[in-house]
Amino acid sequence: MAAEKRVVFRSAWLPYLLVAPQIAITVIFFFWPAFQAAWYSFQLQDAFGLQTEFVGLRNFHELFGDPRYLESFKITAVFSILVSTIGISISLLLATMANRVIRGAMGYKTFLIWPYAVASAVAGVIFAFLFAPSVGIVTFALKQIGVHWNWVLRGDQAMILVVVASIWKQISYNFLFFLAGLQSIPKSLIEAAAIDGAGPIRRFWTVVFPLLTPTTFFLLVINIVYAFFDTFGVIDATTQGGPAGATNILVYKVYHDGVKSADLGGSSAQSVILMIIVIALTVVQFRFIERKVHY
Amino acid sequence: MRFQALTATAFAIGLLGASSAQAQTEIQWWHSMTGALGDRVNDIANGFNASQKDYKVVPIFKGTYPESMTAAIAAFRAGNAPHILQVFEVGTATMMAAKGAIKPVYIMMKEAKEPFDPKNYLAAVAGYYTDSKGNMLSLPFNSSTPLFYVNKDAFKKAGLDPEKAPKTWAEFAVAAAKLKASGQECVYTTGWPSWVHIENFSAWHNLPIATKSNGFDGFDTEFKINSPHHVAHITMLADYVKKGWFTYSGRTNQGEARFFSGECAMLTSSSAAQGNIRKNAKFDFSVNFLPYNHTIEGAPQNSIIGGATLWVMSGKKADEYKGVTKFLSYVSTTPVQSAWHQGTGYVPITNAAFEATKQSGYYEKNPGTDMAIRQLNNKAPTANSKGLRFGNYVQGREVIEEEMEAVFAGKKDAKTALDQAVKRGNEILRKFEAANK
């Protein structure tokens, strides 16, 4: 860590005592389990853990020979791109509008941010109900306009369902960051562009949007992380990865193979791969965490 | 010092564990019975608890069958397993192979010197859970078999004879076309697609699901569900999807609600759905045998069961096993079994309960309630229709369902999908074989 305090205290034992609770929990609930996951990934076990065999890299080898695992990568990519780009676009539009209006701005904000508070599993249940193949009200509306909606069979529709539910939950987060970003743009810049005769739309693209690029990029990373991990509840409460694996994103597959199918070795191997992906994402994210103090 | 208060809080958080004390020996029973079925489970436990003072059976709902099995596996690995676990039929091989994790029922009964005769149990049911030497490994609890439900009012409206439910898939097609023409939006749907259209289709037509007597004779079994007959059946269903005669409703019982709401006119699903249908349907309906393909020789054979049994987990105290023994005997008594059968739509598991129900005139008063047992006993079971025993079949069934969904969605043809299901299914079987030498 580059930043240093000039003034520091000295004590041979106090700092250790202070970090002890956090380190203890970190070691017990993070490092030890993660280490075990890595260890399991080289093993073949029966469901009950009665027989264990060391199989080296076989689990990894099987994974990369499994077209469905590669398919899960593709699905995860499609899912996170859809969730982040659509979510970010809608939020940016709403934030830009909220930043324009004077009257009611506070009210709009209040009524746009609450979905953040909804647990993703609850969001999943609600959307599963809205889009339920036979009783769902949205299903009914879609039928009226001639759309045959049956996400339990159609993979593309199942994907739409989980994307919509995931975006719905994430709009508030994106919205708040865009609004904060918009409000930090100096008014003088916009006025200058207006004096030059630029209309609102051109002003947005030439002045405002470039200034929002750091925020947008940051949100892109956050949204991808969100789509990778925090949407677990949405998937579990709606499609459970189906139909025919059409919404089986990586993190759900880890859970599914490990917990539901009791394939500990294969699941652990996936965990290890996922950890590597998260580390890469975190490194990207970290640059922004360091940066964000300057907001 | 405030700092101390702070650490004290941190430590207090760590000590928030829950504690409880009990005098009786507690027996945990994890199950997956929801709704009215869950109430019946509680009735049985309460009945047992009221009948004696030494043991207390505590039924705990642990989610769907796969979920509670998963939870039990995780709990076992953590040294925390329940005493009794309700496991669905597809988990049988996994449980059987886990020799260190389970306590076979016949051994437990012998150790406790509890009178126990497997012959008292219905052969079609008990056979599924018996080893090659005729020893019962788990106690059958709730068993059902798929049946074919028909909305008679919709038949009337379509100009069909409501008393003549289609017996074969050929007759089915005739009825479906008329129903569709009469404006019926959803003609037919099914619950449990793999159970109905692969596993029971095979047994009902005396076709093997896999080699080695559907896995009964060894873990080195291989799937046979890509036979021309299977391919023809799934192709037919895919064709019905295109024609609008078959609406897919998902892998569990979601289709049942669509039947009793009147949305779908025909349904294949578990015999245990009868209770809900009877309660909710605002129309006249009939309960029938599954349709069969009349071009396949020997059909219809007999159907196979689904549902679950009670497995006893290993590593408990002798006294606790005594309580489990008493409880399982209680579950098998005729009054409990008759009440369970009549209250739920599951088939009775003992011959005595079946006879008692028959003599009480229950079947005459409630037409359709004996269809399940009649269909199970339609013919003497063959190697193809005794049941199935596949390792990791929770996954195996999922693979089959995934491939079926791909066919119904029009992404694959039946041949490709079933070939793929066999290939993927066999991989799972091999992995199981390797992990359970």
Added chain:
Amino acid sequence: MNLSSPPSGMVENRPWLTFFSHAILVAGVLLVAFPLYITFVASTLTLEQILSVPMPLVPGDQFWNNYTQVITAGSQRGAAAPVGRMMLNSLVVALVVPLGKISISIISAFAIVYFKFPLRNFFFWMIFVTLMLPVEVRIIPTFKVAADLGILNSYAGLTLPLIASATATFLFRQFFMTIPDELAEAARIDGAGPMRFFVDVLLPLSKTSMAALFVIQFIYGWNQYLWPLLITTDESMYTTVIGIKRMITGGDALTEWHLVMATAMLALLPPALVVMLMQKWFVKGLVETEK
């Protein structure tokens, strides 16, 4: 984040654009609120009304029945535990998790910023790395650890594994870095020890950060899903979010949507109210913790 300052877009007056903005915002608010409205309506109907497609779009008269049933008795199917108890469990988790996180994070951040000791960077990275290990990827081993410690089905099990937090430690670290060195200098000249400085200077200065963090972590704790799903086997330890999931698991019975939706309302209202009523802290917490 101060909306009372004049918005930057109003450099000139364009009524149609203002109207357009309002229209978009109203549409946005309605779209966002629509699922909630349907959830509420469904929670006031009977199951039969919901199953008769299309369900009514105005609230029915079963509000009282449905809510008293779920709060006191639970669903008839699925988990039969009363939701009242589950809400209490959720509340305990939602309070203990932020309090625990704030407590252990602020002291470790204090140690990392204000002390020089050999393993400092090592500890810092250890904490930082936890960001990379979401509970989903190490779920089974973590479960085993919890079981070995005997904390399944307990509040300790529900909360302890969740209170290690890299983000909170980060937040406090960043905040401490902005505190002028002169303060610590002055404290040292006065002969005050480090704990004195921590209690008298740092804690009061950190109040707003703590409040903001509390709001965010309250929501985080309330909404936990996968972890409670695995480690609670006793219905009396279920949290509300788990209770809902338990109600929709099928088997051979039907989903009682009216009760599921009533429970969904109960599960989402407390955190939603916290967000809306403590908006200032919420926004601050969100922007500062960034997850």
